[in-house]
Amino acid sequence: MKRIYLDHNATTGVDPPVLDAMLPFFSGDYGNASSIHTFGQRARAAVETAREQVAALLNARPQEIIFTSGGTESDNHAIFGVLEAEKSSNKHIITTSIEHEAVLNACQALEKQGVAVTYLPVSREGRIDLEGFRRAIRPETTLITVMHANNELGVVQPLAEIGRIAVEADVYFHTDAVQSVGKIPVDTKTFQLDLLSLSGHKLYAPKGIGALYIKGGTRLRQLLYGGHHQRGFRPGTENVPGIVGLGKAAELARLSLVEDAARIGAMRDELERGLLAQVPDSCANSSGAPRTPNTANITFPGIEGEALIIALDLKGLACSTGAACSSGAVEPSHVLTAIGLTAADARATIRFSLGRHTTEAEIAAALEIVPAAVAQLRELSPTYSKEAAAKP
Numbered sequence: 001m002k003r004i005y006l007d008h009n010a011t012t013g014v015d016p017p018v019l020d021a022m023l024p025f026f027s028g029d030y031g032n033a034s035s036i037h038t039f040g041q042r043a044r045a046a047v048e049t050a051r052e053q054v055a056a057l058l059n060a061r062p063q064e065i066i067f068t069s070g071g072t073e074s075d076n077h078a079i080f081g082v083l084e085a086e087k088s089s090n091k092h093i094i095t096t097s098i099e100h101e102a103v104l105n106a107c108q109a110l111e112k113q114g115v116a117v118t119y120l121p122v123s124r125e126g127r128i129d130l131e132g133f134r135r136a137i138r139p140e141t142t143l144i145t146v147m148h149a150n151n152e153l154g155v156v157q158p159l160a161e162i163g164r165i166a167v168e169a170d171v172y173f174h175t176d177a178v179q180s181v182g183k184i185p186v187d188t189k190t191f192q193l194d195l196l197s198l199s200g201h202k203l204y205a206p207k208g209i210g211a212l213y214i215k216g217g218t219r220l221r222q223l224l225y226g227g228h229h230q231r232g233f234r235p236g237t238e239n240v241p242g243i244v245g246l247g248k249a250a251e252l253a254r255l256s257l258v259e260d261a262a263r264i265g266a267m268r269d270e271l272e273r274g275l276l277a278q279v280p281d282s283c284a285n286s287s288g289a290p291r292t293p294n295t296a297n298i299t300f301p302g303i304e305g306e307a308l309i310i311a312l313d314l315k316g317l318a319c320s321t322g323a324a325c326s327s328g329a330v331e332p333s334h335v336l337t338a339i340g341l342t343a344a345d346a347r348a349t350i351r352f353s354l355g356r357h358t359t360e361a362e363i364a365a366a367l368e369i370v371p372a373a374v375a376q377l378r379e380l381s382p383t384y385s386k387e388a389a390a391k392p
Helices: 016-026 038-058 071-085 101-112 130-136 159-169 240-278 305-314 334-338 343-347 360-379 382-390
Strands: 065-068 092-096 116-120 141-145 172-176 195-199 210-214 295-299 349-353
Touching: 016 240, 038 065, 038 195, 038 240, 065 071, 065 240, 071 101, 071 141, 071 172, 071 195, 071 210, 092 101, 101 116, 116 130, 130 159, 141 159, 159 172, 240 295, 240 360, 305 349, 305 360, 334 343, 343 349
Parallel strands: 092 116, 092 141, 141 172, 172 195
Antiparallel strands: 065 210, 195 210, 295 349
């Protein structure tokens, strides 16, 4: 069976050029990047090249890039680092109700320590209201953390406008850009960001590597203590192969971003149109909002999302019920309920996320597999039969 992978928001495969760039640093060039001998200096040179490559993708300076273990560490370092550097005992964070758990759980942990947190609601399309955001700012607001693109919906927030408001209020501004970097343009200067988190395995680099952009002059406490690596922000021997892979992936993304976005976006739209046309009562969530070009989030009333995932997997198609980190959770997606879906509809929602290597033939196959699987599950669903019968 030829398998079709439409779950790129969960993770991506390592691109062959990325793997080729990494391989020498597992064996021949295995030096510690902090050593002064030739082995070490070759590793150091590779790390600094990667830093330049990541910075170029973000329109940042290389010295503003710190390598981490991934998006979760970067989010935590940004949030806890800013709050712990703030000397005032009266602190306030503004975030949204649809953030990734790496941000939401960090904010909830700070609430237990006495930090006030405002969780901004979003519209039915998943976008925040800028006037409501402006009104949420207080004199004691310490940090604004708003994700760039949502992992379940693909919805893109207006970071340039948020950045202008943050500058006017003189408040630090962080974004979780894990789902946007490599898919759409991300410019730290245009967005007037102080901090940005990204993760390698979302853009064809390996798992276990990420980065945190820290604008020069940002007051940030380190979370880990050890050596003086990476200007003291992130001690520990650098993961040289992973860093090299992230750098190469960033370079590839910068060079192919416009072309990839157009091609992937066309296939996503084809998939979405086909599913809505073939599956009665289906609905594409947030389709009227700016979105990353690879993400479609579709509700199929009358089915259980996880049952559909299993049925599709048996047919060779991989997709997701939403956030991969919440797979198997009993509660419906907090993102989908935040945009107004009922618990039942949230559980009947599937995320399809395309990637660089997705083909038109795979989309055509998906348009045969998915409608048939939904129809089969609906035949077994007394709930859907009753809903359908009740309609005029």
